[in-house]
Amino acid sequence: MTIFIEINRNEIDINDWNRKVFDNGAGAVSSFIGTTRDHFKDKKVLKLEYEAYEAMALKEIEKICKDIQNQYKDIIHIAIVHRIGEVPVGEISILIAISSSHRSDSLKAVNYAIDTVKTTVPIWKKEYYDDSEPNWKNNCESCHYHPKI
Amino acid sequence: MSKSIKCLLFAKLKEIFDNNSEITITLPIDKCTTLNLLNEIKSLYPKSIYIINISLVAINCEYIEKDKDVIINENDEVAIIPPVSGG
Numbered sequence: 001m002t003i004f005i006e007i008n009r010n011e012i013d014i015n016d017w018n019r020k021v022f023d024n025g026a027g028a029v030s031s032f033i034g035t036t037r038d039h040f041k042d043k044k045v046l047k048l049e050y051e052a053y054e055a056m057a058l059k060e061i062e063k064i065c066k067d068i069q070n071q072y073k074d075i076i077h078i079a080i081v082h083r084i085g086e087v088p089v090g091e092i093s094i095l096i097a098i099s100s101s102h103r104s105d106s107l108k109a110v111n112y113a114i115d116t117v118k119t120t121v122p123i124w125k126k127e128y129y130d131d132s133e134p135n136w137k138n139n140c141e142s143c144h145y146h147p148k149i
Numbered sequence: 150m151s152k153s154i155k156c157l158l159f160a161k162l163k164e165i166f167d168n169n170s171e172i173t174i175t176l177p178i179d180k181c182t183t184l185n186l187l188n189e190i191k192s193l194y195p196k197s198i199y200i201i202n203i204s205l206v207a208i209n210c211e212y213i214e215k216d217k218d219v220i221i222n223e224n225d226e227v228a229i230i231p232p233v234s235g236g
Contacts, residue, residue, distance in 0.1 A: 034236050050235070051159060051160055051163075052235070053157065053159055053207075053210075053228055053230065055210050056207055056210035056211075056228065056230075057235070059210045059211075082235060082236075093236070094235070094236050114236060117235055117236050118233070118234075118235060118236040119233070120212075120233070121233060121235045121236075122159065122207070122228075122230050122233055122235075123233060123234070123235030123236075124159060124160035124161075124231065124233060124234045124235065125234045125235065126160070136160050136161040136164075136231070136234070137234040138203075138231075138232035138233075138234055139232065139233055139234045139235070139236065142232040142233045142234070143205070143212070143233070144203055144204065144205055144215075144230075144231075144232040144233070145203075145232065
């Protein structure tokens, strides 16, 4: 099993990141791609800007990967990359790719991974609009609102 | 005797402190704990109260449970983590 984790300012290459988890023993590669949406309610969004507490964010993502290894026995490889800095509308902020021998575990693990990234990983986004002041967002999933860390 | 504690700041909290990525807070040496630290920041900088109240403390990159009072040791890396919004 190999785990690939990165946080950086580069554009995320879909092919490159999905390919990292390919394996001859895998019958499935499941992935999630998060992109910048062009609107928030009735506001037009111009871009997002991400900031990370990088050392801790990497550590929290590693924990997620270990949890996946423990919870889902069929997992082969895991790749998680988060882009920070400016992410324009339509571009990718996060990609999670997980391979498994059969599809069920990698599909479930991808869902668990993105939900948990949004809950515990110290990364923040600021949303910029065309006609109002930018706003730091809070994920409703954030562990800050749910007592158990 | 007192001790200076460096605190890393992020996102909205960093903005409140004019985009400084850290502040230094001085606490009496027998009161170097996470709750005293948060209270001291709130009393020195009332503009930070609302965000501190919804933030968690991390020591050496590990979250401290909300409202738990943990001793801060020499060389600990202390960070205040506002609600996260990654993904």
